Amino acid sequence: MxxxxxxxxxxxxxxxxxxxxxxxxxxxxxxEEARKAFEAFKDETLRxxxxxxxxxxxxxxxxxGIVMGPTQVMRMEHAQARELIQRMExxxxxxxRKTFLSTGETxxxxxxxxxxxxxxxxxxxxxxxxxAPEVVQKMETL
Numbered sequence: 802m803x804x805x806x807x808x809x810x811x812x813x814x815x816x817x818x819x820x821x822x823x824x825x826x827x828x829x830x831x832x833e834e835a836r837k838a839f840e841a842f843k844d845e846t847l848r849x850x851x852x853x854x855x856x857x858x859x860x861x862x863x864x865x866g867i868v869m870g871p872t873q874v875m876r877m878e879h880a881q882a883r884e885l886i887q888r889m890e891x892x893x894x895x896x897x898r899k900t901f902l903s904t905g906e907t908x909x910x911x912x913x914x915x916x917x918x919x920x921x922x923x924x925x926x927x928x929x930x931x932x933a934p935e936v937v938q939k940m941e942t943l
Contacts, residue, residue, distance in 0.1 A: 803933070806927075809924055819841055820905070822838050828898070836894075857940065861930065888904045889901055889905055
């Protein structure tokens with residue numbers, strides 16, 4: 802069984818790989834393939850956020866009593882990331898390479914900093930305070 806850190810860090814890598822594929826397709830002008838790849842990226846990223854927001858964060862907050870700390874910051878960053886995903890999707894629909902890539906660059910800067918905070922601070926705290934197999938199992942059911 803995975804630790805929370807291992808499980809969610811692997812999901813970060815998978816989402817990064819999915820986005821890299823979309824960017825390659827946009828750069829090559831393969832718009833229809835890019836749209837399909839973007840849907841996979843978007844679905845996986847939003848599912849990852851859902852696992853954290855509906856399972857991990859409430860479990861952590863309930864166990865520690867910390868509600869205005871790192872989980873609150875992560876929720877705000879998820880909202881920013883969702884907005885950027887929406888803007889990328891709109892650019893993709895318009896086949897606007899420049900806007901897609903510039904918005905994607907902003908997204909990647911945000912998400913890399915976000916992931917680093919989760920992987921180095923929040924997830925280890927969760928592993929320390931929570932029953933990892935139980936939490937991972939709950940996340941898997943979403």
